[in-house]
Amino acid sequence: MRITCADLAALVTDYLEGAMPGRRARSFERHLARCVDCDMYLRQMRLTIEATGQLGAADLEAVPASVRAQLAEAFHAASNDDA
């Protein structure tokens, strides 16, 4: 079957997730090969995923010492309960 640009945009996540039957994936790739706009769109989706992934690393700050101390205390309290 033929894939339109609107179809491609709707299917892009299925494609990137590998959730597309082989025949449909080939139609998808044939469309990409001859459509610069959709090729650009797919590239931007990949860049978006990459940019979103970079948020994770930055937001994961070191654990504050006070938090670590409190948690360690709770861990020991639990250990003593066992004993």
Place this chain on the structure above:
Amino acid sequence: MLEHYADDETLLRDLRKRDDDAFNWLVDRYHGSLVRLAQQYVPSRAIAEEVVQDTFLAIVKGLDGFEGRSSLKTWIYRILLNIARTRGVREQRTVPFASVTAADDGDAVEAEWFLSPDEDPNRHWRTSPQRWEGIPEERALAAEVRDVVNAAIDALPASQREVVVLRDVLGYTSVEVCNALEITETNQRVLLHRARTRLRAALDEYYTTAM
């Protein structure tokens, strides 16, 4: 120097022995991502940190009863989810439940980008996507771009936000997300698609108008 735990079994064995290094490793490994997740459900970072502390306490209490039917990561996330949702309800924040609802209506976002079938049977782009100047060269994300993506994530419907934070921010696999949220693969993919489509649109607006 803390040992690096490559697998759940070794980590669990040491945690059950009440080994401090193992517990420290667990805290280092999960604290930041759990705070990030908890912030979706409660109104402030301070409350999110309390939720995470409660989560660690529940983990310590539950260790001996954990049967390993799910991965440790999934189990920890479910504990967080329960505590955060309960707390979120108490704090009266709209709590996400990851299912596709009318409010998610994501297809409307894309519809206007393409010519109608009457105008063009191939439904080509109304306006071609423009190159994003600068982004491929940037290895580290500029603070401004980070703000754009963060704001776009915050603006997502709750169920989309929940999925995209787990998948794309924190790097969970689709199977892990489905298990943690107890949703189907298809449901997960639809929510992820809608979320990514909106995030891409936000970046597109930034790159094509702000520059």
